[in-house]
Amino acid sequence: DAGVIQSPRHEVTEMGQEVTLRCKPISGHDYLFWYRQTMMRGLELLIYFNNNVPIDDSGMPEDRFSAKMPNASFSTLKIQPSEPRDSAVYFCASSLTGRNQPQHFGDGTRLSIL
Amino acid sequence: GDSVTQMEGPVTLSEEAFLTINCTYTATGYPSLFWYVQYPGEGLQLLLKATKADDKGSNKGFEATYRKETTSFHLEKGSVQVSDSAVYFCALYTNAGKSTFGDGTTLTVKP
Numbered sequence: 001d002a003g004v005i006q007s008p009r010h011e012v013t014e015m016g017q018e019v020t021l022r023c024k025p026i027s028g029h030d031y032l033f034w035y036r037q038t039m040m041r042g043l044e045l046l047i048y049f050n051n052n053v054p055i056d057d058s059g060m061p062e063d064r065f066s067a068k069m070p071n072a073s074f075s076t077l078k079i080q081p082s083e084p085r086d087s088a089v090y091f092c093a094s095s096l097t098g099r100n101q102p103q104h105f106g107d108g109t110r111l112s113i114l
Numbered sequence: 115g116d117s118v119t120q121m122e123g124p125v126t127l128s129e130e131a132f133l134t135i136n137c138t139y140t141a142t143g144y145p146s147l148f149w150y151v152q153y154p155g156e157g158l159q160l161l162l163k164a165t166k167a168d169d170k171g172s173n174k175g176f177e178a179t180y181r182k183e184t185t186s187f188h189l190e191k192g193s194v195q196v197s198d199s200a201v202y203f204c205a206l207y208t209n210a211g212k213s214t215f216g217d218g219t220t221l222t223v224k225p
Binding site: 004031033042043045048050055056091093095097099100101102103104105106107108 | 145146148150155156157158159160163165203207210211212213215217218
C-alpha cells in the first residue's frame with residue numbers, strides 16, 4: 001500500500017518567495033495533519049482536517065501560513081512570503097477515525113529559506 | 115490539558131544493553147497510548163500501541179505496558195542493536211482525531 005506522499009522532498013528558496021508543500025494522504029483516511037519539526041521547538045501541530053474540513057488551525061504560526069484540502073486525496077501548505085525562520089522539516093500525516101488509530105507520516109519536506 | 119512527558123535524552127548505550135525510555139502522561143478519560151520511532155531522514159512511524167489499562171504493546175523486541183495507576187507507558191527492549199538508533203516519541207490520543215506527542219528521546223547505540 002502506498003503511504004503518505006509528500007512533495008517536494010527538499011526545497012531551497014530565497015526569503016520572500018512563495019512556498020507550496022504538497023501532500024497525498026493514504027486512500028480512505030479521513031484525517032490529515034500538518035506538522036513542523038525543528039531542533040529548537042520539536043514537533044508542532046500546525047493544522048488538521050477531518051473530511052477535508054479544517055478542524056483546528058491554532059498551531060499555524062501567522063497569516064503567512066495557509067493550508068487547503070480541496071479533496072480527500074490532496075492537501076497543500078503554503079507560506080507566503082517565506083522567511084528564514086520558516087526553515088524546518090514539514091510533515092504531513094493521515095489517519096482513520098478512532099481512538100485506536102495511529103497517524104501515518106510521510107517522509108517530510110526539508111525546507112530551507114535563505 | 116493533555117500532556118506527555120518523556121525522559122530527556124540523548125541516551126547512549128552499547129549494543130546488547132537494556133533500554134528503558136520513560137514516558138508519563140496527563141489526560142482526562144482513558145486515552146490510547148502510542149510509541150513512534152523516527153529514523154534519520156524519515157517521518158515518524160508507529161512502533162507499538164496500547165488502548166486500555168494493563169495492555170502491553172510489543173513490536174520488534176520493544177514492549178510497553180499501559181499503567182493507569184502510575185499514568186505511565188515506559189518503552190523497554192532487552193537487547194538493543196545499532197539499527198535501533200533513532201528518535202522515539204511517546205504519544206496519546208486526545209480527542210477529535212488529535213494526538214499529543216512528547217518531545218522525543220534520541221537513542222544512539224554504539225557497537
